[in-house]
Amino acid sequence: MSEKENILISHCQAGDLQAYDKLMQRYEKKVYALCYRMSGNPDDAADLAQESFLKAFRALPSFKKQASFSTWLFRIVTNTCLDERRKQKKRAGLISLDKPIATEEGEMQRELTADASDPLTEAIRREAQTEIQILLSKLPPTQRAVIIMRDLQGFSYEEIAASLQINMGTLKSRLNRARSRLRQLYLQKEEQNTEIKHLRSKGGMNYDMF
Numbered sequence: 001m002s003e004k005e006n007i008l009i010s011h012c013q014a015g016d017l018q019a020y021d022k023l024m025q026r027y028e029k030k031v032y033a034l035c036y037r038m039s040g041n042p043d044d045a046a047d048l049a050q051e052s053f054l055k056a057f058r059a060l061p062s063f064k065k066q067a068s069f070s071t072w073l074f075r076i077v078t079n080t081c082l083d084e085r086r087k088q089k090k091r092a093g094l095i096s097l098d099k100p101i102a103t104e105e106g107e108m109q110r111e112l113t114a115d116a117s118d119p120l121t122e123a124i125r126r127e128a129q130t131e132i133q134i135l136l137s138k139l140p141p142t143q144r145a146v147i148i149m150r151d152l153q154g155f156s157y158e159e160i161a162a163s164l165q166i167n168m169g170t171l172k173s174r175l176n177r178a179r180s181r182l183r184q185l186y187l188q189k190e191e192q193n194t195e196i197k198h199l200r201s202k203g204g205m206n207y208d209m210f
Contacts (some may be wrong), residue, residue, distance in 0.1 A: 009069060012060050020060075024053055027070065030153060031077050037148040038081035040137045047083060052077040067162055072165040074155070078145050085141045135185045143178035150175055 005026070008138055011019035031052060036045035055076050063072055145164065149155040155163070161171045 005069060006065070009060070009063065009065070012061070020057060023069075028053075029075060031073070032043070033153065034077055034148060035081060036072070037136060037191075038078075038141065038144060039084070040133055044084075048081055049077075052080045055080060055200060068159070071159050071162045074149070074159070075165065078149075078163055082141050082145065114205055131189070135182055135189070139178055139181060140172075143181065145175055146171060146175045147178040147182065151179075 006021070008019050008023045012023055028049070031195075032045055032049045035048040036042060037054070039045050055183060056073055059076065063069070103174075136148070139147065146160060149160045149163070150157070157168060161168055164171070166174070182192060
């Protein structure tokens with residue numbers, strides 16, 4: 001934790017709202033990105049990010065600086081996302097974790113960290129992001145969290161383990177399972193795409209048999 005950030009935190013704990021806004025600006029993009037990847041919906045992601053920041057503000061007086069602020073903050077963010085997922089499941093009754101969430105309609109917004117380029121490049125990038133999100137939505141939330149934090153956001157193993165409050169063995173096992181499942185889902189998708197292309201090259205299905 002930098003000295004500047006340490007000073008900001010001290011001011012926040014003293015009730016300085018302007019200092020808190022400045023502190024949150026350092027993390028808002030990563031927090032939103034994590035919430036978006038976990039929820040798959042830009043509106044839900046915005047709500048989850050706002051709720052996480054509110055929880056962090058309320059809990060900040062108890063922050064003892066024993067861990068890094070980012071680790072402490074992302075523990076709150078991941079727990080908020082996982083809690084919301086549990087609430088949704090409870091409201092909807094028992095549903096499959098493999099059921100896709102609202103991303104297959106193509107309702108994707110730009111990543112906050114991405115800069116717009118030419119329209120063709122942007123379209124390709126957005127299509128790839130959509131496919132990634134669809135695959136992520138098919139992972140159990142706990143697996144989704146570790147693969148997002150490690151492979152998409154670049155957190156260290158130590159930061160992820162601390163944020164999720166799991167030991168290193170559990171983290172690595174969960175990450176391996178998530179990567180394996182994601183690879184399997186990707187290969188299934190590619191196989192389906194190949195079959196569709198094959199049918200199209202043959203002129204579609206022959207309906208004369210019906």
